[in-house]
Amino acid sequence: MELAKRLNRLPPYLFVEINQKIAELRARGEEVISFAIGDPDLPTPSHIIEHMCQAARDPTNYRYPETAGLPELRQAIAEWYERRFGVTLNPAKEVLPLIGSKEGIGHIALCFIEPGDMALVPDPGYPPFSLGTILAGGEPYFMPLKEENDFLPDFKAIPAEVADKAKLMWLNYPNNPTGAIAGLDFFEKAVHFAQQHHLAICHDAPYTEIAFDGYKPPSFMQTPGAKKTGVEFHSLSKTYHMTGWRIGMVVGNADMVDALFKVKSNLDSGIPQAIQYAAVEALRGSQEHIAEHNAIFQRRRDKLLKVLNEIGLKARIPKATFYIWAKIPQGYTSMDFTKKLLDEAGIAVTPGTGYGKEGEGYIRLSLTISDDRLEEGINRLSAWHARNCHCEER
Numbered sequence: 335m336e337l338a339k340r341l342n343r344l345p346p347y348l349f350v351e352i353n354q355k356i357a358e359l360r361a362r363g364e365e366v367i368s369f370a371i372g373d374p375d376l377p378t379p380s381h382i383i384e385h386m387c388q389a390a391r392d393p394t395n396y397r398y399p400e401t402a403g404l405p406e407l408r409q410a411i412a413e414w415y416e417r418r419f420g421v422t423l424n425p426a427k428e429v430l431p432l433i434g435s436k437e438g439i440g441h442i443a444l445c446f447i448e449p450g451d452m453a454l455v456p457d458p459g460y461p462p463f464s465l466g467t468i469l470a471g472g473e474p475y476f477m478p479l480k481e482e483n484d485f486l487p488d489f490k491a492i493p494a495e496v497a498d499k500a501k502l503m504w505l506n507y508p509n510n511p512t513g514a515i516a517g518l519d520f521f522e523k524a525v526h527f528a529q530q531h532h533l534a535i536c537h538d539a540p541y542t543e544i545a546f547d548g549y550k551p552p553s554f555m556q557t558p559g560a561k562k563t564g565v566e567f568h569s570l571s572k573t574y575h576m577t578g579w580r581i582g583m584v585v586g587n588a589d590m591v592d593a594l595f596k597v598k599s600n601l602d603s604g605i606p607q608a609i610q611y612a613a614v615e616a617l618r619g620s621q622e623h624i625a626e627h628n629a630i631f632q633r634r635r636d637k638l639l640k641v642l643n644e645i646g647l648k649a650r651i652p653k654a655t656f657y658i659w660a661k662i663p664q665g666y667t668s669m670d671f672t673k674k675l676l677d678e679a680g681i682a683v684t685p686g687t688g689y690g691k692e693g694e695g696y697i698r699l700s701l702t703i704s705d706d707r708l709e710e711g712i713n714r715l716s717a718w719h720a721r722n723c724h725c726e727e728r
């Protein structure tokens with residue numbers, strides 16, 4: 335048996351050792367408090383589940399789904415974009431449902447990247463942006479997201495020959511892992527840069543509805559010229575707490591949407607229809623849970639930030655996403671610090687380097703943890719810090 339060489343180009347999975355340690359601790363009966371996973375602990379609202387159950391009992395949904403998505407779902411997605419962002423989309427040509435946005439993010443590289451081609455990818459960034467590029471035979475060019483630039487890429491720092499060679503540019507705001515946000519002025523600059531260098535933009539926006547302090551993140555599609563230049567990936571995972579049901583969408587440039595449909599229609603057979611009907615209900619039904627759940631995340635954010643700042647893990651206050659991107663003390667790598675927290679406090683976080691080289695010096699903590707686990711985590715962090723300070727003083 336000989337595996338394809340492209341698999342060797344995938345970077346090693348950084349979390350093997352950490353996951354092993356967590357498994358060992360748990361096997362010994364020790365409880366690990368995990369801030370490591372960005373998977374909402376709050377339930378899918380019950381009216382959505384009800385619709386899914388009803389649709390699951392309907393024999394017409396036992397069969398292969400429509401790969402392009404139910405027309406009703408495409409329409410519901412277009413209506414949602416109109417209501418939420420004032421963006422008008424043609425549901426037949428500018429909307430495509432996905433089996434979770436990650437699936438489309440991975441597959442779209444096949445539409446653009448030939449062997450040796452480049453894609454501009456944020457660092458730190460959600461790993462599938464670069465991994466999709468690599469699997470398609472291309473080369474990611476990493477755009478550093480620096481704190482001093484508010485975690486926005488500096489387009490002027492990208493060499494012109496790289497920008498000209500690149501086919502795609504990935505952006506993601508509100509941002510995982512940094513929690514940073516971007517305004518329409520930034521998106522306008524991105525469109526201008528993309529037009530100058532004949533790039534297609536893929537904006538990934540699953541966190542636009544997880545926002546705090548009255549902030550309402552914009553959609554890239556609101557930008558003049560966005561539809562000419564790119565698409566936006568979105569998801570029901572975070573907004574409706576539906577990560578397990580696997581449903582998302584891509585919207586925008588009709589040629590890009592069509593290209594992705596060509597790839598997908600040859601590789602998958604669409605989203606189970608009962609889940610598509612659940613998504614229609616999610617998008618058209620009550621949106622009340624969003625404010626309620628954001629209030630919960632905001633309360634958790636404030637509690638965790640307070641203790642992080644007290645113990646010297648400085649972090650900006652994220653206006654959106656359920657992530658805190660905290661600076662670790664000098665003298666540690668992100669990985670060493672992550673291991674130390676796990677060994678000494680039974681706390682799991684994600685090392686910043688899991689999202690790229692520029693993540694060095696940071697850890698990511700997710701607020702998708704129940705309130706009682708959060709309290710326990712906070713107590714452990716304070717006690718751990720007190721023990722460490724005491725040792726250092728002696």
Ligand SMILES: Cc1ncc(COP(=O)(O)O)c(C=O)c1O
Binds near residue numbers: 506
């Ligand atoms: C930035 C980003 N994009 C996409 C996804 C994937 O979402 P989905 O569940 O729709 O595949 C995630 C999930 O964590 C994410 O953080």
